[in-house]
Amino acid sequence: MEVYSLQFLFMGIIFLLTTGVGLAPVLLRGVSKKLVTRAVIRHRILSCASxxxxxxxxxxCFMGLLPAADRKFHHFLEELGHTDESWEAFAEFPWGFFVVICGFLIIFTIDKLVHVIENQRRGGDTSNAASRTLLAKASIDPATHITDSESNGVPPPNYVKENDAEHEHGGHGVPTSIIFLLALGVHSLFEGMAVGLQTQKEKVLEFSVAVLVHELVMAFSFGMEVSNSNTLSRWGKGLYVIIFTSTIPLGIAAGVGLQSANSAYREIVSAVLEAFATGN
Structure with missing residues (x-):
């Protein structure tokens, strides 16, 4: 089997398996709640799997991707050094490791920004819910705008319950935030690109299995979070999962397309993207 055929085979396998695992919590929401009733147990299982x-x-990454990315940079710079001696000085610098660190820092920054935006949005939703509750109480009892408990700085019991329910339903940022979905998609896209950029069957098989195991856990975790959303229909939840699981095949296809392209800058672009994907 040729390398391209093996890559396209794993493209389909990864998409089908991750989609099935991601959709399972959405389609079997009632069953999953009965099997895992306590949130602590569910989170512990997901944590161990992750x-x-x-x-x-x-x-x-450390045994295969990182050395392969560094070798690509050295090979490319050595070829340039044969044509122009001025490039020999650049060959001494560990460009592969440098780009890996850059990729890690960029994805890490994106992840932190997404969490900040998500926390601000949830805080705004909680404040709006509190305002709506107080306005509703005032409109129901116009003669008494402030109860005894509110005057003492203690919220009424029904307000606490409503606020807790709002926080419980709105606390899951993944299913309601397209920004978080895009951040996970970018991460998975580069993982798939690392598979598509390989030119040896052994490396394709090794990286594909690793990406598959990693993405199965991510797809299941993402499906569990989406299934807990009360703002999306079942079709909307399924669409979220499919969008997420399709990023790996897109990354593999992009890597294969880059490797098959006839361009003078193909080697350096391939080395940069593979090192960047390793940092993810």
Missing amino acids: CFGAGVFIFV
């Missing part, structure tokens, strides 16, 4: 998937991907 640690396992991340460990597999980190192992492949």
Whole structure:
């Protein structure tokens, strides 16, 4: 089997498996709630699965992706050094590791910005819910705008319940924020691109299995979060999952297209993208 055929095969396998795993919590929401009734247990299971998937991907990153990306830079700079001796000075610098760190910092910054935006949005939703509750109470009882408990600085019992319910339903930022979905999509896109940029069957198989294990955990976690949303229909939840799981095949296709393109800058672009993807 050729390298391209193997890459396209894993493209379909990764998409089908991650989509199935991601849609399972959405389609079986009632069953999953009965099986895992306590949020603490559910979060512990997801945490252990995420640690396992991340460990597999980190192992492949340090043992395969990182050395391969660094070798591509050295090979490219050595070829330039044969034509122009001025490039030999640049070959001494560890460009592969430098681009990996840049990729990590960029994705890390995007992730932190998304969490800040998500926390601000949830804080705004909670404040709006509190305002709506107080206005509703005032309109129901116009003669008494402030109850005894409110005058003492203690919110009424029904306000606490409504506010807690609003926080419980609005606390899941993943299913309601397209920004968070795009951030995860960018991360998965570069993971798929790392598979598509490989030119050896062994490397394609190794990286594809690692990406598959990692993305299965991410898809299941994403599906669990989406299934808890009360603002999306079942079709909307399924669409969120499919958009997320389609980013890996898109990344693989982009990497394959770049490798097959006849361009003078193909090698350097491939090296930069592979190193950047390793930093993700």
